[in-house]
Amino acid sequence: MLNKIVEVKHLSHKYSVDWAIRDINFEIKENGVFGLLGSNGAGKSTTMNIICNVLTQTEGDVFINGINLREHPIEAKKFIGFLPQKAPLHTEMTVDEYLYHCADIRLMPKKEIPKAMERAKEKCGITHFSKRQIRNLSGGYQQRVGIAQAIIHNPLFVILDEPTNGLDPNQIVEVRRLIREIAKDRAVLISTHILPEVQAVCDYIMMIEHGQKVFEGTINAFNTYMSPSALLTIMHNAPSSEELMKIEGVVRVERLTNTRIRLHFRGDDSIIGRVVKQAVSNHWHLREISLEKESLDKVFAKLSGKDA
Numbered sequence: 001m002l003n004k005i006v007e008v009k010h011l012s013h014k015y016s017v018d019w020a021i022r023d024i025n026f027e028i029k030e031n032g033v034f035g036l037l038g039s040n041g042a043g044k045s046t047t048m049n050i051i052c053n054v055l056t057q058t059e060g061d062v063f064i065n066g067i068n069l070r071e072h073p074i075e076a077k078k079f080i081g082f083l084p085q086k087a088p089l090h091t092e093m094t095v096d097e098y099l100y101h102c103a104d105i106r107l108m109p110k111k112e113i114p115k116a117m118e119r120a121k122e123k124c125g126i127t128h129f130s131k132r133q134i135r136n137l138s139g140g141y142q143q144r145v146g147i148a149q150a151i152i153h154n155p156l157f158v159i160l161d162e163p164t165n166g167l168d169p170n171q172i173v174e175v176r177r178l179i180r181e182i183a184k185d186r187a188v189l190i191s192t193h194i195l196p197e198v199q200a201v202c203d204y205i206m207m208i209e210h211g212q213k214v215f216e217g218t219i220n221a222f223n224t225y226m227s228p229s230a231l232l233t234i235m236h237n238a239p240s241s242e243e244l245m246k247i248e249g250v251v252r253v254e255r256l257t258n259t260r261i262r263l264h265f266r267g268d269d270s271i272i273g274r275v276v277k278q279a280v281s282n283h284w285h286l287r288e289i290s291l292e293k294e295s296l297d298k299v300f301a302k303l304s305g306k307d308a
Ligand SMILES: Nc1ncnc2c1ncn2[C@@H]1O[C@H](COP(=O)(O)OP(=O)(O)OP(=O)(O)O)[C@@H](O)[C@H]1O
Pocket: 015, 016, 019, 020, 038, 039, 040, 041, 042, 043, 044, 045, 046, 047, 193
């Protein structure tokens, strides 16, 4: 049987007296982007730092490709690439000098390094900047160099801590595209507190809040939390609320004005058809009907239990 790429079991960590994370469990079995989502201070960096062996956990185990990270760190780390929140770039070096240095400290055989550098640079779209000093690259390209160093040894698993932090909107789009690209060949774990980022790049999501897991599932499962839950209608001859409550699925009627009515509902959006049908046959003079989607922030609050 194939090893899981990552297996995290009962992971807990405390700094001095306070637990930063408590009993975190998850597995990554296939390539793709796995998002670790949480607000500031939720415990993302603590989790990431343990998984890449920068920090040693108080309790629990991490297995990388079946190898216990705490017991066999050198073997396990061969399968990991890491880009911390602040990229560890030597900005006075050229891209080539820096990538060579990174491959070297990863103990790659010297004769394999040039090929590995070419592969990483090509994947990250930085080949044309090989001889450029890193300090003279834009923030987006510096981040690409950071990602190139994380994949230089062609690891099974790459960890990127808030990889689009501090980039401008165009650079964000480019770096997200690159993350999707490198995730075709490996599992990528990214941490973020930006919900649109999750929508844009992740296949699978785990959300932590106050150090504990509050959600885990596919992006589709996550999206069900954003399923529309209200219909905004404009009816020039609106019936009574009692009448509207008789429509299957309607759970509450909110009268905003005489003609603008919000219908809160349960279930899928087939309710639109039922409302339209009733409106036509009862001459309610329906002029507009639209689904109201919950904002991402609201979903976040709901999942993390902060929803008032
Ligand atoms: N070195 C440390 N010493 C003491 N407490 C710490 C330390 N590092 C983090 N913490 C605390 O642990 C908790 C989790 O922090 P962590 O940095 O893992 O969260 P995070 O989700 O990565 O947040 P951010 O997005 O702000 O980086 C927080 O309450 C934080 O204050």
